[in-house]
Amino acid sequence: MLTVTVDSAPVAEVLSKLLGRLDDLTPAMASIGQELESRVSGRFETETDPLGHPWAPWAESTKESYPKDGNHRILDRYGDMLRSLNSRPDKTSVRVGFGAVSSKKGKDAYAVYHEWSTEHMPRRGLLMADPDAGTLAPDDEQAVLDILGTFLVPASI
Template sequence: MLTITVNNLAFRSYLDELDGKLGDLTPVMEGIGMALESRVSERFETRSDPNGSGWSPWKESTRRTYPEDGNRRLLDRYGDMLASLNHQADARSVTVGFGSPIAAFHEWGTDHMDRRGMLFANPDAGTLGADDETMVVEMLSDFLDPGT
């Protein structure tokens, strides 16, 4: 599985506070993992990245050579990549990613293929999209102070 670290000081401060008060953060990490998986799955339907920008369509060369037995959907030829989307949570972290190694080519793009972000607003910086980041911070806040 490809491992990418999200670099965000707001997350770190929430996690440090949660860790100090609760110790085992597995429940909130599990919830974040499930929520991020759901958002990534939605991106396959909307064909848009974490910033809300639409994925680039296929290049004509791809369209011409696309296998007839595929489902003809962008990033979803046979459904294998989306089916490999998963998360793993523990007491201090959650990892969300794809079991399919080709996901990295789409997340970053290549010299011959446009980037079609699924997880990150900026994969090089390890940043989430604004809506995803807000959701994670809200989930951490709610877990820390369920009365709000």
């Protein structure tokens, strides 16, 4: 399984405050997981990466080999990868991913190829703005901060 840690000073700061006040962040982590799942799912519809850039079109070889009964959408041949999108929250973190989070084999590797690219496959980002740096897109990071903020306010009362 692939693990990517998000590098965000603002998120780390809010999480630190929450962890100082609450023993179990599972509800917050579940909300974050659901939000990120929704955002990734939307990217399959818009065929754009987290920064809003269009995914690269299919290579000619992909067009030629595409099954006639497929969905004819980038990254959505039969919908298997999107169906395997899920999240798993715990007390201090949330895992969002394809296949591996739900133990379905094969889908996680395919998603990794698109998240980072390969020698023969262009990057078609799904979750990270920059997977090497471990950064979310600004809109995604703000959504995470907004969710955490809703849990921070009641904790400070």
